[in-house]
Amino acid sequence: MIAADRAKDTSGQENRPLLQGIAVHKDYGGVHAVRGVDFRIAPNSYVTLLGPSGCGKTSLLRMIGGFEALSSGVLELDGQSLAGVPASKRPVNTVFQNYALFPHLSVQENVGFGLAYRRLSKGDMASRVEGALSQVQMTPMAKRRPRQLSGGQQQRVALARAIVNEPRLLLLDEPLSALDRRMRKDMQIELKDLQRRLGMTFLHVTHDQEEAFALSDEIIVMNNGRIEQQASPAEIYRRPASAYVADFIGGANLAPGTILGAVGEAAVIDTPLGRFECPAVAGLRDGDKAVLCIRPELLRLQAGEDGFEVVVTHTVFRGAEWLVEAKASGDITISLIVDDPEPPAVGSAVRLGFDPTRAWIVAASAGG
Structure with a gap:
């Protein structure tokens, strides 16, 4: 039986990270x-390494798993x-x-493969395999071969094979990438x-932001081999640590300016869109270059002369809403969400407003 109380810290050191x-x-x-x-990863947590291809997330996962040695x-x-x-x-x-998965072995044999080296009795092995298959709802498929399974079923078998050994840490390397959209969800x-x-x-690698948000207690955002931010999904979305995170997570509108x-x-901050007082990262000083971050859903169409002017360039129907793209002063690209039956016409000039208390100011990147 795979114990559900694994998270209890019998050492009494509740604040010690599982992995550091x-x-x-x-x-x-x-x-x-x-x-x-x-970085620090807490016990009994679901953490995602998130970033584009080539950002270093898989290399980091492989070092943790022992498949690559640390350079330092x-x-x-x-x-x-874990050295050595x-x-x-x-x-x-x-x-x-x-x-x-081994194609010549049954589901049951695939799951139990790693236990053969654990010097367990046949009874213990059978019990643990049965428990792992039950956890992933694959008991009825125990005698089948991998080729007789769907992609989602093969994924469950791979999970069962990993958890049957009762590891302290489970690494998942883009495990859902081969599945269709519905199966991924x-x-x-x-x-x-x-x-x-x-x-x-669980430590899960993905480049899919929606997947990271759906799964994670914490997200580690990587870029060019560095960690840009580690925080909860809500913190990363509402209070990104950098313009990169703001843009990569949810595609924020970014307006450069001066504090x-x-x-x-x-x-x-003074920007081509106007002058705004907003919440900001710590450490900004007068004269610093900075970036105003406004999420698309925060923008609203404005009547009269309030707000700032944009010219609509594209509209995309998304079922319950329209995604509208526009150009603002300073050649800034603006995206907003419109839930009206019809969006503003392409080429039309409209004015937009937002609640400054829900926007966010970050420091400009080096060289930017």
Whole structure:
């Protein structure tokens, strides 16, 4: 039986992270895939490494799994260094993108394969395989071969094979990428439900923002080998740490400007759209270059002379709403959501407004 109370910290050190990275770096012959990142992952959490292709997320996952050596830095699991510990000796299992099932073995045999090296009795092995298959709702398929299963069913078998060993940490390398959109949504629900039932820590790699938001207690956003931000999905969406995060997560409208004054948690920024006082990241000073971030759903069509003017360039029907793209002063591209039956006409000039208390100001990137 796979225990659901795994999350209980019998050491009494509730605040200690399950996994910690300190200055973790990976260099492939002069190519810096991971650039000295720090992170902490709590026990019994679902954490997603999110970023575009080539950002370093898979390299980081492979170092944690023991498939790649660190170029420098430290990885600790339960407070113990993983240096020199081979993948087979780590309490870590991986679910790969292609599932990696043995085609000549049955579902039951695939799931039990790793237990053959654990010196368990046949009774214990059978019980654990049965428990793992039950957790992923695959007991009726136990005698089938992988070729007789759908993509979603193969994914469940791969999960069962990973959790049957009761690892402290489960790594998932883009596990849903081969599934169609409907199946991906169904599996997202099942994955999160499974993680909660098992009380196990999941670390999931994806480039899909919607997937990360649906699954995660925390998201680690990566860019060019660095961690841009680690926080809850709500914090990342509402309070991005950088213009990159604001743009990558949800496609915020970005207006460059200059800080005219900063007091406490707010700042005044002068932009081509106008002058606004909004919540801001800490540390901004008068004269700093900064960026105003406005989510598309915050913008609204404005009557009269209020707000700022844009010219509509594109409209896209999305069923319940329209996505409208426009150009503003300073050649700034603006996106907004319109739920009216008909959107503004392409080529028309309209005025837009927003609640400044719900926008966000970040520092401009280096060189920007």
